[in-house]
Amino acid sequence: METETREPGMKDNKHILITEDNDLNFAYLEKALKRLSINVIRAYNGEEAVNACHIHPEIILVIMDIKMPVMDGWTAIRMIKSFRPDLPVFVVTAYMLNNEEHLSFEAGCDEYLTKPVNYKLLVRKLNKYGIG
Numbered sequence: 001m002e003t004e005t006r007e008p009g010m011k012d013n014k015h016i017l018i019t020e021d022n023d024l025n026f027a028y029l030e031k032a033l034k035r036l037s038i039n040v041i042r043a044y045n046g047e048e049a050v051n052a053c054h055i056h057p058e059i060i061l062v063i064m065d066i067k068m069p070v071m072d073g074w075t076a077i078r079m080i081k082s083f084r085p086d087l088p089v090f091v092v093t094a095y096m097l098n099n100e101e102h103l104s105f106e107a108g109c110d111e112y113l114t115k116p117v118n119y120k121l122l123v124r125k126l127n128k129y130g131i132g
Helices: 023-034 046-053 072-081 098-107 119-128
Strands: 003-005 011-019 038-043 059-064 089-093 110-116
Touching: 011 023, 011 046, 023 038, 023 119, 038 046, 046 059, 046 072, 072 089, 072 098, 089 098, 089 119, 098 110, 110 119
Parallel strands: 011 038, 011 059, 059 089, 089 110
Antiparallel strands: 003 038
16 A cells, blocks of 8 residues: 655655565665655555556656566556656666666666665766756
8 A cells, every 4th residue: 555755844746656565675765765855655566656656646756666566567667657658767676687677678667776776876867857
């Protein structure tokens, strides 16, 4: 089930969806985004991510894990891009195989990052899309 975290002082117009089933990985990304005053919505699997993108037009970017229960990240990316083609999607994965990266871009991702995510690199990637 998706959840939203918002604190006083956060910018209402910035919501990033983090799709991550691992609590530690989610907590790291959430903390990084909150340092940038970005609100976070969480989905635990690809199916929840697709649903969140349908009902939350305020989502301006998706951070997507690949290996998750219910629906994997690649399937979710394809579905999201079918109805929100301009929504940037960053794949964040622990798998560093060339095939994983190729499959991620083939599915429609815009950026590919490996875990553990380097904070400065994440900020540079977000800035590229006018976020941060």
